[in-house]
Amino acid sequence: MSTTSALGGVVRRREDPALVTGTGLYVDDLKRTGMLYAAFVRSPYAHAGIKSVDTEEARSLPGVKAIYTADDVRHLGPLPAQVPVGQARPLLADGAVKHMGEAVAMVVAATRAQAQDAADAVFVDYDVREAVVDLKDAASDRLKVHDGLDSNILITWTTPFGADDAAQSALADQIAEAKAREDTVTVSLEMTNQRLLPTAIEPRSVAAEWNSGYGEMTLWSSTQMISAVAGAVGKVLGIASNQVHGIAPEVGGGFGAKLNVYPDEILVPWAARELGKAVKYTETRREAAVSTIQGRGWIGTATITGTPDGEVVAYELDAICDMGAYTQNFTVAIPFLGVFVGSGQYKFPTRLKLECVTTNLQTTDAYRGAGRPEAIYYLERILDHYSREIGMDSAAVRMKNFIPNSEFPAAISPVGFAIDTGDYGTNLQAMLDLPEYAEMKTERDRLRSEGKLAGLGLATYMEVCGFGPSGLVDLGFSWAEYGIPSAFNGSGLVRVNPDGTANVIIGTGPSGQGHQTTWSQIVSQQTGIEMDKIRVTYGDTKEAPITIGSFGSRSAAVDGSAAFEAAAKVRTKAAKLAAHLLEASESDIRFEDGAAHVAGSPDKTVTWEEIAKVAYQPHLLPEGMEGGMEAHAIFSPANATWPFGSMACLVSVDADTGDVKILRWVNVDDCGNVINPMIVDGQIHGGVAQGIGQALFEDAIYDSDGNLLTAGLIDYPIVTAADVPSYELHRTVTPTDINPMGVKGVGEAGTIGSAQTLVNAVVDALADLGVKHVDMPLRPKRVWQAMQDARG
Amino acid sequence: MQVSVTVNGEEVSADVEPRTLLVYFIRENLDLTGTHVGCETSYCGACTVLVDGKSVKSCTMLAVQADGADITTIEGLADGDQMHPIQEGFWERHGLQCGFCTPGMIMSAVGLLAENPSPSEDEIRHGIEGNLCRCTGYHNIVKAIDYAASKMRGETPAPAEWEVNA
Numbered sequence: 001m002s003t004t005s006a007l008g009g010v011v012r013r014r015e016d017p018a019l020v021t022g023t024g025l026y027v028d029d030l031k032r033t034g035m036l037y038a039a040f041v042r043s044p045y046a047h048a049g050i051k052s053v054d055t056e057e058a059r060s061l062p063g064v065k066a067i068y069t070a071d072d073v074r075h076l077g078p079l080p081a082q083v084p085v086g087q088a089r090p091l092l093a094d095g096a097v098k099h100m101g102e103a104v105a106m107v108v109a110a111t112r113a114q115a116q117d118a119a120d121a122v123f124v125d126y127d128v129r130e131a132v133v134d135l136k137d138a139a140s141d142r143l144k145v146h147d148g149l150d151s152n153i154l155i156t157w158t159t160p161f162g163a164d165d166a167a168q169s170a171l172a173d174q175i176a177e178a179k180a181r182e183d184t185v186t187v188s189l190e191m192t193n194q195r196l197l198p199t200a201i202e203p204r205s206v207a208a209e210w211n212s213g214y215g216e217m218t219l220w221s222s223t224q225m226i227s228a229v230a231g232a233v234g235k236v237l238g239i240a241s242n243q244v245h246g247i248a249p250e251v252g253g254g255f256g257a258k259l260n261v262y263p264d265e266i267l268v269p270w271a272a273r274e275l276g277k278a279v280k281y282t283e284t285r286r287e288a289a290v291s292t293i294q295g296r297g298w299i300g301t302a303t304i305t306g307t308p309d310g311e312v313v314a315y316e317l318d319a320i321c322d323m324g325a326y327t328q329n330f331t332v333a334i335p336f337l338g339v340f341v342g343s344g345q346y347k348f349p350t351r352l353k354l355e356c357v358t359t360n361l362q363t364t365d366a367y368r369g370a371g372r373p374e375a376i377y378y379l380e381r382i383l384d385h386y387s388r389e390i391g392m393d394s395a396a397v398r399m400k401n402f403i404p405n406s407e408f409p410a411a412i413s414p415v416g417f418a419i420d421t422g423d424y425g426t427n428l429q430a431m432l433d434l435p436e437y438a439e440m441k442t443e444r445d446r447l448r449s450e451g452k453l454a455g456l457g458l459a460t461y462m463e464v465c466g467f468g469p470s471g472l473v474d475l476g477f478s479w480a481e482y483g484i485p486s487a488f489n490g491s492g493l494v495r496v497n498p499d500g501t502a503n504v505i506i507g508t509g510p511s512g513q514g515h516q517t518t519w520s521q522i523v524s525q526q527t528g529i530e531m532d533k534i535r536v537t538y539g540d541t542k543e544a545p546i547t548i549g550s551f552g553s554r555s556a557a558v559d560g561s562a563a564f565e566a567a568a569k570v571r572t573k574a575a576k577l578a579a580h581l582l583e584a585s586e587s588d589i590r591f592e593d594g595a596a597h598v599a600g601s602p603d604k605t606v607t608w609e610e611i612a613k614v615a616y617q618p619h620l621l622p623e624g625m626e627g628g629m630e631a632h633a634i635f636s637p638a639n640a641t642w643p644f645g646s647m648a649c650l651v652s653v654d655a656d657t658g659d660v661k662i663l664r665w666v667n668v669d670d671c672g673n674v675i676n677p678m679i680v681d682g683q684i685h686g687g688v689a690q691g692i693g694q695a696l697f698e699d700a701i702y703d704s705d706g707n708l709l710t711a712g713l714i715d716y717p718i719v720t721a722a723d724v725p726s727y728e729l730h731r732t733v734t735p736t737d738i739n740p741m742g743v744k745g746v747g748e749a750g751t752i753g754s755a756q757t758l759v760n761a762v763v764d765a766l767a768d769l770g771v772k773h774v775d776m777p778l779r780p781k782r783v784w785q786a787m788q789d790a791r792g
Numbered sequence: 793m794q795v796s797v798t799v800n801g802e803e804v805s806a807d808v809e810p811r812t813l814l815v816y817f818i819r820e821n822l823d824l825t826g827t828h829v830g831c832e833t834s835y836c837g838a839c840t841v842l843v844d845g846k847s848v849k850s851c852t853m854l855a856v857q858a859d860g861a862d863i864t865t866i867e868g869l870a871d872g873d874q875m876h877p878i879q880e881g882f883w884e885r886h887g888l889q890c891g892f893c894t895p896g897m898i899m900s901a902v903g904l905l906a907e908n909p910s911p912s913e914d915e916i917r918h919g920i921e922g923n924l925c926r927c928t929g930y931h932n933i934v935k936a937i938d939y940a941a942s943k944m945r946g947e948t949p950a951p952a953e954w955e956v957n958a
Contacts (some may be wrong), residue, residue, distance in 0.1 A: 010952075010954045011888065012886075013883070013890070014885060015877075015884040016882065016888060016891075017883065019888055019889075019891030019894055020875065020879040020882050020888065020891075020894060020898065021826070021867065021869075021870055022826015022827070022828065022865065022866035022867045022881055022895050022896075023867075024826075024891050025825075026825075026828070026892065028825075029819075029825035030827070031823070049920075112816075112820075113809065113811070113812075147954070200892075200926055201828075201836055201838055201888075201890070201892045201893045201924060201925065201926050202828070202830065202890065202892040205831075227845070250890070250891060250892075252828070252890045252891070252893075253889075253890045253891065253892060253926050253927055255892075255926065269951070282829075284832060285830065285831040285832060285836075287835060325851075365925040375956075425807055472851060479945065502841045511890050512888075512889030512890030512891065512927045513889065514889070598819070604812060630890025665829065677954055678886050678952075678954050679886070680930060681953075681954075682886050682889060682927075682931075682932060685928055685929035685930075685931040685932065686889065686926070686928050686929045687929075687931030688929055689928075689930065690926070690929075712831070712835070713831050713833065713835035713836060713924070714833070714835060718922065718924055719929070719930075720921040720922075720930075721916070721917040721918075721920050721921050721922040721923075721925075721933065721934065722917045722918050723921075724819045724929060724930060726913070726931055726934065727929065727931050739922065750929075
């Protein structure tokens with residue numbers, strides 16, 4: 001359980017001095033001369049016709065510069081979406097609203113307060129209609145959300161992925177036969193994986209300034225994908241992409257919610273051009289609940305058929321997935337990511353049917369894990385349930401059904417995807433062998449002997465990340481709809497300046513993942529340039545050749561690989577030059593400690609300052625060598641990466657109140673090689689906390705009319721420091737073979753693996769009472785009710 | 793209305809609307825943007841500052857209520873180039889990721905350690921439960937505050953987990 005990467009060292013973050021002293025710049029911190037402020041009028045109804053929008057009184061209020069409605073922006077067309085399956089979102093509601101919080105009008109005024117006052121004074125006359133809220137009701141097509149769509153079911157994802165009807169019915173037949181076998185048992189659970197509000201602590205914020213003389217739009221946005229946002233602005237407003245300067249400065253958390261293009265990101269720059277003034281908009285927390293995308297939102301029935309000794313012969317999941325009202329960036333593709341990992345690390349035949357339905361609720365899209373936590377939740381919960389029903393240890397059941405190591409390197413999962421590398425048995429065994437695991441078992445039994453309710457939860461997970469292979473373009477994964485026809489390439493540019501410092505410009509869109517630090521490590525390790533002479537930048541479309549952004553735990557595996565390769569190109573050129581300067585053989589040049597050295601001749605050395613200086617004085621270069629010292633690399637991986645791991649936790653449940661307390665939390669994760677263990681562990685910590693949040697507290701609750709009842713942090717509690725223990729992290733290391741550093745990705749693993757671990761623990765605590773399942777979130781009332789119901 | 797306060801040792805005054813929240817006064821009138829707005833409803837704590845030495849969520853107060861007060865924001869915490877031990881602790885122990893909650897979290901920790909210089913892990917956790925972080929899962933924030941508490945007591949902080957496990 002050690003780190004084998006040559007990088008592998010803890011380095012304090014280079015980002016932090018600015019962030020701990022209050023000098024980091026977030027979009028809302030920005031001020032420009034004459035800047036105006038935007039606010040939106042939002043629908044209080046989930047479904048209504050718009051009879052009229054009266055802006056007269058609002059226009060007369062102090063400071064108001066403009067009020068825009070659908071009539072003003074209809075000519076711009078709808079909001080572009082990457083995977084345009086379903087109803088496109090109008091920039092401002094046009095004739096009807098389809099979810100609570102939909103933007104109906106935009107106000108621009110001299111101050112933030114004046115804009116809000118005027119928005120409050122806009123009178124919209126609504127014709128309220130029945131809303132489609134319940135997922136089964138939506139799937140029944142009793143009532144259509146959009147007149148223009150044939151069905152509320154936008155798409156249905158099935159397995160094996162890409163198989164024709166014959167192969168699918170063959171799978172169905174195989175499963176039917178397995179169920180009919182006399183030596184098998186079949187167990188099912190209907191479970192909810194509830195809607196969540198992503199809740200980055202920084203609300204989304206966008207600002208724009210138009211320079212008519214230069215014909216250039218400058219756009220600042222709190223986004224994970226600045227190129228796509230800038231591209232969409234250019235496409236919709238008719239500005240060439242190289243005339244839109246997109247900047248994502250510090251981004252205060254993203255978690256997928258900032259992996260999107262929002263109407264305000266188009267309308268703010270549009271208004272800036274209309275008015276000839278800089279304009280800024282920052283959503284409020286309550287607005288964010290209904291104007292930023294939401295996540296999860298599945299109901300489904302998971303079924304396992306297996307032998308009494310733990311051999312699973314079939315797994316089935318029939319789920320309805322809530323897409324909300326409009327299709328945005330990935331929307332219907334999120335459940336598809338669940339298909340990728342639908343059979344987890346296991347070898348058993350798997351049939352998935354995921355119906356993606358539109359409803360009169362806010363759009364869903366990527367939220368940390370994005371389809372994978374949902375899929376793994378159903379799988380790991382039903383495995384736990386099956387194990388309990390047949391009276392076997394769930395670890396033994398998992399061990400029995402893992403894809404064996406002998407299948408690698410050519411392993412194909414039952415749902416039809418090639419897996420890079422895996423060693424599932426070793427990982428789970430590492431968990432089982434930990435003293436912490438044994439201690440948790442002992443402590444559970446001790447608490448039980450005192451008459452308390454205590455449970456130990458175990459779950460394994462597989463994820464898929466590091467997107468991605470260029471061929472995914474054929475499945476619709478590219479920024480083409482935003483005017484950037486690129487696959488999800490990694491991009492890294494390494495430039496050594498004449499003074500020996502280096503700039504590294506990468507195509508990521510981080511929101512706290514420490515990319516300045518990690519990429520400094522990568523480039524320093526490759527070139528020998530000291531880390532403090534390397535400046536890493538991102539999130540600026542003028543600087544970066546291409547920016548795909550940060551999502552799907554892709555940054556290190558894809559953009560990291562690009563920087564690694566660009567740095568290698570620079571090193572190769574520098575080695576030639578150093579060999580020339582030192583009159584040595586190129587193959588003997590080694591880079592270390594800011595200089596090139598000749599192997600075996602400690603006195604022969606030339607510093608990077610000296611190499612760089614010569615590189616920019618071409619008359620000193622060897623014949624045929626171009627001046628300068630820089631390289632750009634595009635990295636397109638051959639496959640996604642497939643991390644995995646095991647998690648366990650110990651909980652107690654208050655028998656009188658149903659209150660769940662987490663006593664210990666232990667992980668054994670495998671994300672391949674590790675560049676900076678401190679940063680990687682930090683990603684796991686935060687990911688686990690978000691999974692705990694879903695399991696214990698978080699719930700975007702809508703009433704039957706489609707009103708969101710949990711639009712503030714008091715009604716939508718996220719995890720606090722007092723709710724969680726310190727996490728005890730370990731790892732196994734199974735490097736991937738599809739990128740040069742062997743790194744897989746870690747941003748989402750914690751979230752993907754944790755919610756079911758906690759639910760499994762609570763069910764373990766309550767199993768003796770007869771409780772077989774409790775739907776998330778496990779708030780005290782729900783747990784208490786489950787105990788009452790079980791007791792009859 | 794006229795509001796006069798001392799902010800980070802400097803006397804400042806401005807004419808504000810009576811409804812102006814202290815946080816907007818700090819950010820928009822004084823241009824001290826290290827103090828952040830995460831919710832405007834006193835739950836997230838990103839706007840925490842010191843008012844007369846006590847940590848206060850500055851979206852909970854009107855600017856006019858702070859008239860005459862001595863306010864410290866994140867920009868005023870360091871001693872020149874020398875970080876406050878809590879700032880140093882957050883850096884040393886990876887107590888932040890996106891950094892948005894961090895100024896408020898640090899100011900809250902200042903208040904906590906002023907009241908309790910030797911908090912247990914549990915006391916740290918409860919001491920900062922009014923400050924929300926979505927990135928770190930709080931693990932390293934707790935370590936960062938423990939590091940700072942040790943430093944402020946003149947003791948050597950416990951080694952980092954990665955030093956122990958190396």
